[in-house]
Amino acid sequence: MLKSEYQxxxxxxxxxxxxxxxxxxxxxxxxxxKFGHVILADMGTSxxxxxxxxxxxxxxxxxxxxxxxxxxxxEDNTVAFYEGPPFKFKGTKTDHARYCQSVRYSPDGNFWAxxxxxxxxxxxxxKDSELICEVQETLGKNAHGGGIYALxxxxxxxxxxxxxxxxxxxxxxxxxxxxxxxxxxGNAVEDQQLGCLWSGDFLLSVSLSGFINYLxxxxxxxxxxxxxxxxxxxxxxxKGSTDDSNPTILTAGSDGRVVEWAVADGSTxxxxxxxxxxxVNGLCPLTGTKMVATVGIxxxxxxFDQISGQYESGMSAKxxxxxxxxxxxxxxSVVSTxxxxxxxxxxxxxxxxxxxxxxxxxxxxKIMKLGLHTNYKVQNSFHFDDFFPKVxxxxxxxxxxxxxx
Numbered sequence: 519m520l521k522s523e524y525q526x527x528x529x530x531x532x533x534x535x536x537x538x539x540x541x542x543x544x545x546x547x548x549x550x551x552k553f554g555h556v557i558l559a560d561m562g563t564s565x566x567x568x569x570x571x572x573x574x575x576x577x578x579x580x581x582x583x584x585x586x587x588x589x590x591x592x593e594d595n596t597v598a599f600y601e602g603p604p605f606k607f608k609g610t611k612t613d614h615a616r617y618c619q620s621v622r623y624s625p626d627g628n629f630w631a632x633x634x635x636x637x638x639x640x641x642x643x644x645k646d647s648e649l650i651c652e653v654q655e656t657l658g659k660n661a662h663g664g665g666i667y668a669l670x671x672x673x674x675x676x677x678x679x680x681x682x683x684x685x686x687x688x689x690x691x692x693x694x695x696x697x698x699x700x701x702x703x704g705n706a707v708e709d710q711q712l713g714c715l716w717s718g719d720f721l722l723s724v725s726l727s728g729f730i731n732y733l734x735x736x737x738x739x740x741x742x743x744x745x746x747x748x749x750x751x752x753x754x755x756x757k758g759s760t761d762d763s764n765p766t767i768l769t770a771g772s773d774g775r776v777v778e779w780a781v782a783d784g785s786t787x788x789x790x791x792x793x794x795x796x797x798v799n800g801l802c803p804l805t806g807t808k809m810v811a812t813v814g815i816x817x818x819x820x821x822f823d824q825i826s827g828q829y830e831s832g833m834s835a836k837x838x839x840x841x842x843x844x845x846x847x848x849x850x851s852v853v854s855t856x857x858x859x860x861x862x863x864x865x866x867x868x869x870x871x872x873x874x875x876x877x878x879x880x881x882x883x884k885i886m887k888l889g890l891h892t893n894y895k896v897q898n899s900f901h902f903d904d905f906f907p908k909v910x911x912x913x914x915x916x917x918x919x920x921x922x923x
Contacts (some may be wrong), residue, residue, distance in 0.1 A: 524562040526555035535580045535588075542603065544568065544588050546575035554578065554590060556605045566605025570598045577620045581644060583627035589647070591618030597632045597640075599647045613640045613649065620668045624675035629692065633680055635665035641695070653690055655697045662686065670716040679733075681711035681723050687733060689721075701738045703731065727788075746786045749773045754801040756810070759824060768810065770798035776812060778827065789822050791829030800844025800853065813841035813853055819862055835862050 527549030534545045542565055546554035553575040554568025568575065571592040581587035588600040597611040597618050616635040623630045628644045631653070637660035639653040653661055664684030671678045677698070681687045689699040701723075703709045708727035715722045721733040729746035750772035758766030758778050765781045774796050776789040794814030803810045808824045819835040822828060839855035846852075851862040861868045 522560075522562060524557060526557050526562075527552060532575065533577045535578050537580045537586060538582045542580070542586075544578050544580060544590075544605075546578045546590055548574035553592070556588065556600075556602070564604075566600065566602050568598075568600070568605075568607075570607040570610060571596055576617065577622075579621055579623050579630070581623050581627050581630075582625060583644075585645070587623075587645070587647070589621045589623070589630055589632075591621040591632055591634070593617045595634070597621055609647070611640070611642070611647070611649065613652070614638060616665070619666060622669050622671055622678070624671050624678075624692075625673055626675040628675065631669055631671075631678060633661075633666035633669045636660070637662045637664060637666060637682070637684075639666065639669070639680065639690070641692070651695055653695050655688075661690075661697075662688070664710070667712045668714045670714050672716050673718065677716075679714050679716045679721055679723075681714040683710045683712075685709045685711065687711055687714060687721075687723050689735060699735045699738050701733050701741070703741070744786070746788055747777055747779075748775055753798055756801045756803060758803075758810075768801060768803075770801045770812060772797045774798060774814065776801065776810075776822070778824070787827050789827050789829060791822065792820070792831055792834075793822075793829050794818065794820065799841045802844045802846045802851070804846055804851075805848065811844060811846060811851055813837065813844045815840050817841070817855075819844070819851065819853060835867050837867075 526545040527547055528551060529547055529549040531545050531547040534543060536543055541559055542556060543559050544554065544556045546568055552567055552569065553571060556566035557563065558565050568590055571590065571594050573593040575590045575592045577591040579589050586602060588605055590598045595614045595616060595618060599608050600606060601608050614634040614636055618632055618634045620633045621630060623644060630642050630644055631639060633639050639661040641650045641653055642648060643650060655661060662682035662684050664682045666680050666682045669678055669680050676692055678690050679687060685703045687701040687703065688697045691698050703711055708725060710726040711723045712726055713724035723731045723733060725731060728749045729744050731741035732743040734742035748771035752769045752771045754770040756768045758768040767779045767781060768776060770776045774794050776793065776798060778787045794812065794816045796815045798812050798814045800813035809821050810824055811819060811821050813819045817837045817840060819837060821830055821833060837853055837855055837860050838858045841853050841855050843854045849863050853860045853862065
């Protein structure tokens, strides 16, 4: 049940933090008059303004112990600190050369750290905000090779976790000021790490792909577990593996992904390789094989191997228009597009006929003509949608015919 609703700033909120006593809330972002505000949680009244920075504020945090302090990191490359309550601006730190993206106090309140798009991390004293040092893996080298998006402390305040656009996450030791573990998250663009959390024994990160990664320091070469799926609506679903020991379901989506889901535990595997890169409109396992065919709005038909989870490189059939449906029987795949039906066998287009919004008898003649140019014959004894029920032709394409070899 919603208890209260407030608008602390007149614009999007990028971050917020609670005081330890749960009585105060600091919110920061991109407001028109100011970039942050401190309010009393029970009434929404002001308990201090976030001032002193000239551009939107990306991150904020409350010191978890008394005396209370607030820190904020801004796109003007500065970190500001405040004392209160009521909270007032006390000063800024200008150690970062680019946006400051994340600021966080340690749970014991003795330290706070800032991380930015310059790939640097700075460690400060928790009470008076004096700089302790720049945290570096090796002398003269930035903490990360790319911008740092987030930082999260361990519960004992002895270590913290960072994630970066350089596709790595790192654990840092506060005492030695060095990285103790580096997690390699992959090589693809979508493997950039945009968020992280250290909660109890769990270390998590979020990839650009939208996947959540469970990290295990004992095995830093790859995530211990990945929870993923689609970032946009699912457009198609089909049976995957029918193996009784590990049955799966396949889904395709508007994000261009095809995902295999394990029925037993919900774990996922994203099909890799040269996929469609755009919305997938058809998904159909090929009878008697471990191959699956897909069609997308890139006007192509592609196939992938269910065992390897990879699209076949360079194997694609170009369609005459945007596909609307796909079905398969025997050696023949049939694709309906906006204005045509295309027949494909072994990833080679056999023929395609374009239909117009004309009388059915006229369209039927075109189908008959199509049959004469292939090794398939057209008969009038069945309906097309009986033979290929998934093709989903528009009503003016529902012709009384079937295709046989």
